[in-house]
Amino acid sequence: MKTARCGSAITVSVGGCPGLPACLGMIVFAIGSTQIYPVVANDQVASVPSFRNDVIPILTKASCNSGACHAKAGNGQNGFRLSLLGFEPQEDFEHIVKEGHGRRIFFAAPDQSLLLLKATNTVPHGGGKRMEVDSASYTTLKRWIESGAASNLASDPQLTAMDVQPSHGILQVGSQQQLTVTAKYSNGTQRDVTHFSLYEPNDKAMATASDEGIVSIHDVPGNVAVMVRYQGLVSVFSVSVPLGAPVDKLPAEKNFIDQLVFANLRRIGVPPSDLCDDSTFLRRVTLDIGGRLPTVEETSDFLHSGDPKKREQLVESLLSGPDYADYFANKWAALLKNRRDETSDITANFAFHSWLRDGMLANKPYDQMVREILAATGTIVANPPVAWYKRVKEPQQQIEDIAQLFLGVRMQCAQCHHHPFERWSQTDYYSLTAFFSQVGRKPTSTRGEDVIFHKRGLAQTENKKTRQPVRPAALGSPAPDISADEDPRLRLADWMSDKSNPFFAKALVNRYWKHFFRRGLVEPEDDMRDSNPPTNPELLDALAKHFVTSNFDLKDLVRTITLSTTYQLSSAPNDYNVVDRQNYSHYYPKHLTAEVFLDSIDQFTGARTEFPGLPVGTRAVSLPDNSYNNSTKFLKVFGRPEGASVCECERVQSSSLAQSLFLMNSAEIKAKLATGEGRADRLSKSNSADAENIRELYLAAYSREPKIDELQLAEAYVKKLRLDAQGAPLEEQQSKRLAYEDLIWALMNTKEFLFNH
């Protein structure tokens, strides 16, 4: 690849093909390796470099003001401090020009300025060489010093907008795209800042981007976005990468999900897999809704049913049962940090978990559930969501959790500085915090637990940076007029549940979509921002709209998703879609979660895991808090979260050697296999034929009948007479019991068991 520069017009040639400069500013199409590249009109080169518009961007591009270097929290790096990404130019000017006894700038001999000596590593620099002597950046910095190193912050034009071209497009696998970034200023000028912008794709498996703004597409079809940052502004280059395969045969569409998923598949040329069979659907949906395996009886009934509506009936049955409530309460309890730090937390944790569970059971509308948490008042025993205020005590933490959990917005960065990837400022952060400024607390008879109430008064909080009071305002909304008598949290809840809220419904449907499809339409599921667009925006919009229209009906959402053809596609890829990881052309198998896996093993082996203080037979998905992670190593090894974070990522879903060893060798698993009255024990004593017993094992583990070769292999294994340690043959029942234990162990250790597929 060669890159040439002519003014601000850039040409890139790939594979020896010459590029054609052109001012397009529109969608580009890359066919094969030949591309048309856009160019933006030249900027106006300032005779005297501007601190704000020239110096800071250079420092940003060189990573001088990154969080790991001189913008590190605290005191920067080795006494030299800069604001993160140059968000505070006035402070940066003070640090560069006036601090360090003025030695960072040497007017008499600009080349000897410490700023340049360090940046070029002429003087040893912990951050290494950030620029070459006499490079364009170096020259600009030097010119700025030579000209007197003025700040001119008040008079210099302000950055008002940025433009990335192209903004979106379709690129073939293996192709590249040069982006051009234009900055626009308050005085009407604009300039090419391509080389001073930062580029970050949201899926590095699909695309990478160079410092010069060249996007390289890999071999995975789908949609990818490259976030482009310049100073405080963010923009995105969205690109579709088609596979280009023929999509001439699509399964029947059942609802809008299928219409939008299939439309996308047609667009990118990825044919979907076939529909999954009944066994797969039964197992998949029972695991996804009820958090458990289907029983042998349920499987048998379902497979033998000829009712054309049996899938719908199954979903309905699962949704109306307590298993659904248990499973989803388990999910929410961890996200809402229902963790036990003190013994005395037990009542609060049980109450809060149960409240979530009962709400699921009663299908409490999601907006109501959130409202009751956000604006909780009273005591935990009388009003369990008050428990959230026991776990999350500070207003800052409260809004950070709420924003991430319920809005899919990560606000943490904005507490100290302008959000680097988002439009949220510190004012936005503290405006949101102000909704929680009137939360009153009174101690209760239980240490560490408060009564929560609304404290009358004008809601406001102090912006820690400006020391100015800030009134409550929701994200992207003007500050409402909230009287001293109103609980501002209720207004926040009103804003959230407003049908036009751009975050609330999307965050939930994306979270639930991920629950069923392993991958959210936006990933991570709680980081929804302009610079991280969904892989199927139309689908996300439609799901959110549907959810709002249903009055935030969670069961309806689950029903809509699981009855879609998309959800019911086979996990087996066809000739084309094996590489697809984000377009839902086939079902993406997912690990059973720790709790579901433990329950599944118990159900399959006939064992029961006992949890201290809970009734015998309590399922792992029904556990109220993290304290039980210590009662069985299983839950820890398989990644059950501790309720320390609102992020689903706290749940470890990746495989590990420890997990494999645990399944193969642990005493806990061995005990389950050999449990008295367990499945192996029962089958060994059964009068049924071995083939029948083996059939039961397959139905219990996989919800399907064994194949002929599987059956024959298993039968032979069971019939084989075993010997004891002395070489004497064991009694038949004992021998069979060992054989069934082995079979169960073997089935349990297959991917077909370990995954929901």
Added chain:
Amino acid sequence: MRTLCSLLGTNVALLTVATCALGQTVGLPTPRLLTVTPMGGQAGTEFEITVTGENVEDSQELLFSTPHIAAKPKLGADGKAVPNKFVVAIAADAPTSIHDARMMTRLGVSSARAFSVSKLTEVTRTQPNTTLASALPLAIGSVCNATITSRAVDYYAFEAKAGQRVAIDCAAVGIDSKLVPVLIVADSKGRDLVANRVDGFIEFTPPATGSYIIKVHGLTFQGGSEYFYRLALSESPSGQPAPRQAATRRVSSFSWTAADASLPILDEGEPSNDRAGTKKISLPCRIDGAFAKAADVDTFEFQATKGEVWWIEVASERLGLSTDPFLLVQQVVRDGDQEKLVDVAELNDIPSPMKISSNGYSYDGPVYDAGSADVLGKIEIKEDGTYRLQLRDLFGGTRNDPRNIYTLVIRRAAPDFSLVAWAIHMELRNGDRAALSKPIALRGGTTVAFEVVAIRKDGFDGDIELAMEGLPRGINACGLRIPAGKNRGILLISSEQDAASVHATAKIVGSALINKEYRARTCFLASTVWPVRDASQEIPNPRLLADVPVSVSGSEAAPLTILAKENKLWEATEGDTLKIPLKLNWRCEFSGAVRLKTLGDSFEGTKIIDVPLSAPEVEAVIDLAAMKIKPGDHAIAFYGGAVAKYRHKLHELNAAQEHLKLVTERLAAATETSKHLADEAAAATSDKRQELAAAALQAAEALKTAENEKLAANQRVQAATDVAQPKDLVDIVVSEPIRLRVNPRSK
């Protein structure tokens, strides 16, 4: 009233004498009634109940706080009383409410346990019902008495018709249980339909006629005999709130008295949430309303005149609800079409007069909250005009529940007070709060101290004299006045050293001069429901008792009695030093240090008295000048922690030893007789031999019987000796009250 000390008030600081030592038991053995099964009964029936408790084994007397319930021991086939079983008869006209049951024992009257009277058919569970298959059928119109098994769920089955409103009510905390109940209604297969984990109540309307299941368990699956409940199933009357079972009263409720009947009663008249819906009222008045809807704000408007003072009281939390009323009064100022609201007053909680325990390991205050989340305060009208009053529930932002009712009273000043008392506690051993649930069961020569706390109303600020009425012979009380402007006093109850066993229901009374008239108010007594051995693990649960029973043991005396050497009015002159010799009657061995502080307003600074163990006398030195004690009459007492080497059931050991002595003598006589007859038989002539041999055989059998009796007597002595082994036991020791008169120094 047997005794009324004329006494000046007291306002001592929190009693915290550290007498901590591991291995010590806290408190002398005291009778406690722990469980009564069933926990209630139907009016107009007679049935058998079983009790359990501590130090109640000798009791054959079960008492109730209402004359409508009577109990007698259940007699076995042999005509003897069956231990721990009684036959209870409830009169047909007995109020359907909660009453207190107690036992009268050798050590006096026991602690109380709630006992319910209902109109429903009573059922007592006898077989385990912890599986769906063993679900206990329960008819609508009945109530089942049961206990929860740890780590288990109780199942009940009932039949109901489609559309029928069935009220399912699980009484637990309100009947003294430790259970925090979870109620779930499920279909006949046990699949959950609806659950309640907050207040043990579900109003269920079956979707179809058929069988349904009720599941009951503890919120955290704890269980055992102390986790009992009464599960009532009844049909909800149409258009009316579903009935709830009666419950004991929380402590805060003592300060709510029924509103003045002469006040006009208004209905809240929803909706009144906004200005348009503002209800116009005239003062004074009483308004009965509800925080029915989420974020409900009830707004009322009235006219008032400059100089008026209106007292406002709201009762809601004190009615037993989980509410937190907040009241805002604003003046409506109109400027043309514009309306401006100017804050006049915000009225919120009734503060507790005392710092409440933080329920940490160390004792740092009483566990009784005499305050309330309700409202009591006044507004002073500075200008003629229109005023608007907003009433909201600070806990009601998100809930919709018409059961959250309130009564709002706006009245002219009606100065008054309410009183509640509880036994004082001190840091005897970290974490132990068992003393908080002690009954007033006195040994001879005992004095116990109670804190009496007042909530003053409508500007009343005068002295409140404390006393007791209805005390039986041998028991005296001395109330230390609650001084003007203060909210706390002390009540001392003493038994005479030679008092005989007796019990009675007494009354604590406070009296005060209000508007030139003496008014007496009955003081409630509060206690914790269960003895708490470790407050860091169990939060003490207090409640009001139904009455004030007092008793003397008669069979035991206090290990230590402290009293003034002379029973007289001690006089001194202002500024002098008063020396009072104290007499100490030690009745058992003590260990550690006994250090006495002083109870009595302004006297807390008295130098601590170090009491040498076994000293017959010590001298209290009171420097009146240093403490600036003013002329007048005062009462004081001395108190501290002491570690006695207590011998439990010494009477039983004495009796066993006496019995052993008797049996031993009987055995000696039988031995002598047997030997004598055997010798005689051996020496007898043949014609007498047979007769004497028979007599000798009879004597030998008598000897064997005597030997067995001695063996049993020895065992009894051994067992009693074991029980009576001296055991370190720490308790609060309070002296008898001492009356002082400080005379003015002549000029």
